[in-house]
Amino acid sequence: MNQGIQAEMLIPLPELFDMKANVDYLTRDKNECMYTVEHHTITKVLAIGQERYVIQISHKDDSQLLVQCLDARPTDSLHRNEIASYIREWFDLERNIQPFYEMAEADPLLNKTLNKCYGLRIMGIPDLFEALCWGVIGQQINLAFAYSLKKQFVEQFGEKIEWDGQTHWVFPTYERIAQLTPSDLAGIKMTTKKSEYIINLAQLMASGELTKEQLKSMSMQEAEHTLVSIRGIGPWTANYVLMRCLRFPTAFPIADVGLMNAIKTLQEMDRKPTKEEILTLALPWKNWESYATFYLWRVLY
Known part of the structure; x- marks a missing residue:
């Protein structure tokens, strides 16, 4: 084992990131089986090639995540890079969401989500x-x-x-x-x-x-068309994957029941909104439909 390789890594955090907001999202159901969370520390297994690393992710300070490999040191620098890359993608750390906040603060619907969601990123599913x-x-x-x-x-x-x-x-x-x-x-x-x-x-x-690489090389419309051409994948599933895995910011699962119920709750409606009503509300969300959806989901739980 190369003793020059450390078992810890520090990952810089962008502005508009709050660990508690993201951990609260990750702990929304007791049956989650892909990681555990205790005292705002996440434990997860990452499969990198043929290796398996048990990692812990915690909040070192306002500017860094601390990542610890508990069971083995990744002696291959490529593996260390892949671990760090996975975490950055999982937490959507590369995206500047300041423009989304500027839009959301002026939006009468999204503005109601910001207190609860401040610093929340779209927690992805990289695989x-x-x-x-x-x-x-x-x-x-x-x-x-x-x-x-x-x-x-x-x-x-x-x-x-x-x-x-x-x-x-x-x-x-x-x-x-x-x-x-x-x-x-x-x-x-x-x-x-x-x-x-x-x-x-x-x-x-x-x-x-x-493949993920194939889909990411396409425009969002091309990727959506490719996905919905597969048996069992309709527009909702396609946009869910476009949003949480492929990271298209304009992905918009407009027929999502949770989205409808969130809008119904915030608008104090006695019925679910129609597709046309949602499209009208979403006009200011252009290029941020995925973040708008994700923040509205958090209204419900």
Whole structure:
């Protein structure tokens, strides 16, 4: 082992970042299985190539995140760079959101979200297969049930890492899921159709027909068209993935029930808003639709 490589890294933080706001989002459901949070410290396993690193992320001060590799030192500088890159992408640290705040402060709807959400970033899902699975799993069910299904899926097909008396999970790989049939997923309480969709997505990724790099090289309209052409992915799932994984700031899951309910609550409406009403409200949000949606979701929980 190269003793010159440290087991700690510091990642600079941008302005308009608040650790508590982001951790509060991460702890919104007790069935989350991809990380644990205790005293605002996040513990997660990262798969970098064939290596598995148990990392902890904490808030060193207002300007830095402290990242500690608990079980092994990444002796390869490339692995250290990939760990840091994953965290920057997960927390959306590279984006300057000052223009969003300037717009939101003047917007009568978004302005109502800023006190609760100040410093919140769109917490992403950097792995494309995980983002696609989460989008499919969450179709037409409530958030609590979606988390329960994801937990079942991960615990049946993911990789388990034991560290310091706790179990941590690596999300199932598309290579493994591509080899399954819907009957292999029968023990998970989701529909056969969703099982078929997930296996098909895994097979497309295993064959190289669908990659994150390919989608990120496209315009948002091209990427959305590519995704909705896949069986089981409609506009809502496509925009969810465009927003949380591919990081298109104009992604807008306009038919999202949570978005509708947030607007209904803030506008004190006795019914859900129509698509046309949402589009009218969203006119000032141009180029920031994804952040507007994410902040409005936080109204509900």
